[in-house]
Structures are given as structure tokens and as C-alpha cells.
Amino acid sequence: MDHAALDLSLDASALTARLVDFPSVSGDEKALADAVEQALRTLPHLTVDRYGNNVVARTNLGRAERVVLAGHLDTVPIADNVPSRLDDDGYLWGCGTSDMKSGVAVQLRIAATVPEPNRDLTFVFYDNEEVAAHLNGLGHVAEAHPDWLAGDFAVLLEPSSGQVEGGCQGTLRVLLHTQGERAHSARSWMGSNAIHTAAPILARLAAYEPRRPVIDGLEYREGLNAVRIEGGVAGNVIPDACTVTVNFRYAPDRSEAEALAHVREVFADCGVSELVVDDHSAAALPGLSHPAAVAFMEAVGGTAMPKFGWTDVSRFSALGVPAVNYGPGDPLLAHKRDERVLASLVDDCAERLRGWLTA
Amino acid sequence: MDHAALDLSLDASALTARLVDFPSVSGDEKALADAVEQALRTLPHLTVDRYGNNVVARTNLGRAERVVLAGHLDTVPIADNVPSRLDDDGYLWGCGTSDMKSGVAVQLRIAATVPEPNRDLTFVFYDNEEVAAHLNGLGHVAEAHPDWLAGDFAVLLEPSSGQVEGGCQGTLRVLLHTQGERAHSARSWMGSNAIHTAAPILARLAAYEPRRPVIDGLEYREGLNAVRIEGGVAGNVIPDACTVTVNFRYAPDRSEAEALAHVREVFADCGVSELVVDDHSAAALPGLSHPAAVAFMEAVGGTAMPKFGWTDVSRFSALGVPAVNYGPGDPLLAHKRDERVLASLVDDCAERLRGWLTA
Numbered sequence A, B: 001m002d003h004a005a006l007d008l009s010l011d012a013s014a015l016t017a018r019l020v021d022f023p024s025v026s027g028d029e030k031a032l033a034d035a036v037e038q039a040l041r042t043l044p045h046l047t048v049d050r051y052g053n054n055v056v057a058r059t060n061l062g063r064a065e066r067v068v069l070a071g072h073l074d075t076v077p078i079a080d081n082v083p084s085r086l087d088d089d090g091y092l093w094g095c096g097t098s099d100m101k102s103g104v105a106v107q108l109r110i111a112a113t114v115p116e117p118n119r120d121l122t123f124v125f126y127d128n129e130e131v132a133a134h135l136n137g138l139g140h141v142a143e144a145h146p147d148w149l150a151g152d153f154a155v156l157l158e159p160s161s162g163q164v165e166g167g168c169q170g171t172l173r174v175l176l177h178t179q180g181e182r183a184h185s186a187r188s189w190m191g192s193n194a195i196h197t198a199a200p201i202l203a204r205l206a207a208y209e210p211r212r213p214v215i216d217g218l219e220y221r222e223g224l225n226a227v228r229i230e231g232g233v234a235g236n237v238i239p240d241a242c243t244v245t246v247n248f249r250y251a252p253d254r255s256e257a258e259a260l261a262h263v264r265e266v267f268a269d270c271g272v273s274e275l276v277v278d279d280h281s282a283a284a285l286p287g288l289s290h291p292a293a294v295a296f297m298e299a300v301g302g303t304a305m306p307k308f309g310w311t312d313v314s315r316f317s318a319l320g321v322p323a324v325n326y327g328p329g330d331p332l333l334a335h336k337r338d339e340r341v342l343a344s345l346v347d348d349c350a351e352r353l354r355g356w357l358t359a
Helices: A012-020 A030-041 A097-113 A137-144 A185-190 A199-207 A256-266 A291-300 A313-318 A343-358 B012-020 B030-041 B097-113 B137-144 B185-190 B199-207 B256-266 B291-300 B313-318 B343-358
Strands: A047-051 A054-058 A066-072 A091-093 A120-126 A153-156 A170-179 A223-232 A241-250 A274-281 A323-325 A340-342 B047-051 B054-058 B066-072 B091-093 B120-126 B153-156 B170-179 B223-232 B241-250 B274-281 B323-325 B340-342
Touching (some): A012 A091, A012 A343, A030 A047, A030 A097, A030 A120, A091 A097, A091 A343, A153 A291, A170 A256, A185 B223, A185 B241, A256 A274, A291 A343, A340 A343, B030 B054, B091 B097, B097 B343, B120 B137, B137 B313, B153 B313, B170 B256, B241 B256, B291 B343
Parallel strands (some): A066 A120, A066 A153, B066 B153, B153 B323
Antiparallel strands (some): A170 A274, A223 A241, B047 B054, B170 B274
């Protein structure tokens, strides 16, 4: 198959099929990044920048607002599901159809067919989204060239079944350690049982009532959960250590510092000998009250939903750019062997964005 | 070194040194069993039987009572502590000095020097005590030749620092499983957290008040302890399973069935989805009210102590033979690199037993 050129005259669904047939598993995005860069450089209304395998293209029309459309080029490993195929019901099957070559196709289609948008546009194509956070291309661009990502509002074309998902919840993981003293279990009174000491931690978790705050009209649902517990030395030894790993998913009205302070407070009197932060990613506000977002919601229709899982919208939020997820893929099919997308939804998504940007 | 013959004319402490210099790590007891058998066969007042590497020698004097003196031939692996050495303070150092070649030396010394005891005697030397229970030579003899172990009272010469330890506590290990339903931790309300479900189990353990029953004048101390806890799938998944491993050490006034019923009752309303018995060894009554035991206590002196850990006295108990631990070794030094025994205590122990058996 000739991967040399991407034909941007195809409609978004047909372009999705071409992109799926152009493998770009995480770490192996160079050829596709080359092709995307080359295709965009043929469009005279765009200036194109590149950093690694990340490509950024912008209009410079001096509009009052700038909107960012972003998507990742990589996919999870192929699972016997490339090349793509279109079935009789109008579904396009294959690796990345949902997550998120359909979104990338919509980006490219808008880039090619909206030379005079009502808002300045920035198109971001990045690598390594499906792997460890430190490899993420959007993060690398944000660090090296934050100005490339500047804007009033961002749309991440991650799979959301054509629904707008606003902001995202934060996620904090802490290790709660308890301490005891070893002894032979036949003489347990000589020691102190660290697993028993963890009893108030589990009781607190079991009794915890998570908040459901409404922010920008979206109801978020927090959660505080043990995701792991470990303790024990041998079948006849009183254990001297136990660790409960707790994951706090929190709404975007809490800052990182507030989220951690809350967790410290919840477990303040539960016998914790040490609290260690294992991982922390901030929440992102939905920003749906921004004029660009209001117009966007009107154009694409439907009701915005809160995003519970953590996504790259948080990276835009950290740069001061309110962001939402909105893409044609189905998030429940992402990463699956039977991944597919409804072709008509891909074209519909492109049309709605075009409507918003040309009204 | 010539291992061919054991010189039973040596006193018990000197004989201990010879036995320590004759390595017999678990699984490698044949040469020592051969030497013990050969030495005992030179004694005309004894009949000698052998089963595997287990040697049993008996007097047949038609006495009113029969006493069993038992000890294991094996040791834990040698840790640069063979051959033995006697220091200036009278301590004999080396692998097995405490656990329990000093006890075996006392057995051999009594066998050699008390040809006409006031009670018929049975000497049992067995292999594989330091390894898995199913390999234990005393268990093999009990199964194949229970008549060889018959008696009114048994003394196991395990290290007890010259104190009598009566009976032993039982030990029951159960797995308490809780069940939940997996979900992404960002949408925890879609699942059910099996670690949180275990909260009442830990609360019950933390609040448990163990009994301290007095039996035959000895105070036992029970204990109910979590020895392991495990649960968790991944850092972002609500776990669907958690297992708490609980060890119940119980006094000999409870049968195996009663002990299990008690544990079931303790955790009856704690959200346990399944209780699995992992391991169970019965307790043994001290039997200190038996006339032979009363005379024994008078002869060896001191105050009997309860035995909290499980020992082979329970195997005698299961055969209907009350049994105690009484030996010159120090249980706190067993299995240690700096294992040692006070030589004078070995000879003292032999003298006290001789006194009891010749009074």
C-alpha cells in the first residue's frame, strides 16, 4: 500500500479508512506524521510547525477567538484488525476507527475544507497518547512550545459518540501505610497486628459519601476507593506492615492541593503511619460558559456530559485553555479487537464542526 | 571424622557434641539413624524396631506404666556452625545443640544407663521434623505402627530450657473471601468494592477479645489474627475480590470442630462470601493430672507452662497419649546461627529424668 500521500479531498469517513490502513502504533508514528505534515503543507491558508512526531498547523486570520482541534496519531497495538473494512450496515471496522483516526480524519477534513473559518484555528496532531504519560506528545509540545497550543477553547476529538464531554475529573492515588510489630502468631500478644490497625481505614472508606457537585451545569461524581490492599509475612507471623492503596477521583472544583488535603483529612485519625502520594493528575474545568464553548454547544447540539476519566483535556486546562472531548468514535469500543465506528457519524461530526466554524 | 559408632558411655553433654558433629539435616538422616539403631542394638534390655529412618526401642519389663521419650534426629540446614565447640563458659555451640541433639543425647543416655526403669520405656527417634508436616517421621510411625508409640505418658525432648511445657494450642487457618464487582475507578458507582466489603472483618478482628482459659492448672492464651490480606486488580480498577487469611490459635479445651464453629460464628455477619479452611492442626491437652505426669513433675521440678506453639505432642495426644515438652535446649536459639546449649543443663536434664525413672 502506498502511504506516501493523504488525499484530503475524500470525505471524513473515507479518510478514516485510509488512516486506519496506515498503521501508527504508539512509538511508530513517524510515517503518518510525515504524511500529515506533507498534506497540510499543501494548504496555503495554514502555517505548519513540527516538533518530533507532533504536527501543529494554524490559520492566522486575526480573528477575535482561536479554537484548537486536537487529536493523537497513535493507536494501541493492532489485533488482526487492519486493514479496515466497511460492512453493509455502514460500520467501518479496524484498529483506531474509534480511538481516534475518525477524529483525526475530521480534523484533516476541517483543515482542508474551511480555509476561512470564523475563528482562527489550530490543528494539533500528536504521538504516544496510548502509552506512559511522560511520552505523551501533547505534553512535550506543551513544554517546548506552549504558544503553539494557545487558544480560547479546545476540542479534543477523542471518542465520545458525538456527545460533548466537559472537563475531566482529577485522579489522586495515595498509599496508606500502617505499622505493627512482628511476632509468632502463637504468641500474638508479643506483637502488634498492622492489618488490624488498618480496620479504621477500611471502615472510613466503606462509610464515605462521595459528592456530586454541579459545575457549569454538569453533575460530576467523585469516588474514594481502595484499589489494592497488601499485608502479611507468613502464615504464622503477626504482620508488621499493611498498605492500602486509595484512588480519589475528584470533581474539577477541587485543586490538586485541595484534593490531597481532603484525603489527608478523611484518614486523619485512622491509624495511618505514613501517607505517600503515588500519582496525581489534576482535574480540568469544563469551561462551557466561554462564548466559544456556548456557540460550539449550540452548533453540535445535544447535552454536555461530565467526563469522569482523566484525559488530555486536562493538559489544555493546565495551559489555561478550557477544553472538551467531542469525537465520532465510541469510547466503549476503544482498544477492542472489534473496534468500529459508524461512518455516517464521522461525516456528521465533521459537518457539525464545519457549521460551527463557518456560521 | 568416623561416624561409624556412637559411644553411649559418654555423658549427655559430651554425647551432644558427638551428635552435632554427625550432620543430619532433614532428608539426610540415614547415617545417624543407622548409628543410633546400631548403638541401641548393643543394649540387651531393649528391643529395637525400625521404619524408614525412624528407630523405636522398648523395654519389656511388664511394668504398670509405660513412658515414651521422643525426639527428632534432623536439624535445619547447617549455617557454618558445625563442628561443635565448647566455650569457656560451658556453652556448647553448633547446629542442633538446642534443637534437639541435646534432647536426643539425653534419650540415648537414659537408654544406656537405666536398664531397669520403674516404668517401661519407649524411645522414639524420628526424621523430618523440621520440614513439611506430611514428611514427619513420627507421623509416619503413628500411621504404620501406632502400637510402637503406645504409652501412658510421653515426654518430647524438644528445647524448653528445662521447663515443662504442657499440651499445645491448636492452630486453624482460614481464608475469608469477599466479593465485589469490577468497574473503572473513575466510575466506581458502576461496581462494588470487595476491599471495602472486608471492613467489618478487620473491625471484628481488631475488637476480638481472646480467652485465657486455665486447663490442668496452666493458663493458655488464644489469639485470632489476620496473617495476610490481599485484594486489588490495578490502580484504576474497583477490585472484585479480597481475601483475609486468619490464624486462630486456640486452647486445648476446644476440639477442632468447636474451633472452626467459633471462627464461623465470629465472622458470621461480616460480609464473607466464602470461608475456606486452609490448614488445621488440633490442640493437645496437657494431661498433667495423670499419675505418671504428676510423678514426672515432682521429679523434674519447676512449674509447668502452657505450650502456645503447635508441636508433635499433638501427635501423641491424637493417639491418646498425654504428652509434654521437656528438654535442655533453648527454644529461642533454635534455628539460629549462634545456636548453643548450656552443657551442664543437658547433664542436669538427664539426671532428673533418671531420678524419675529409678525412684
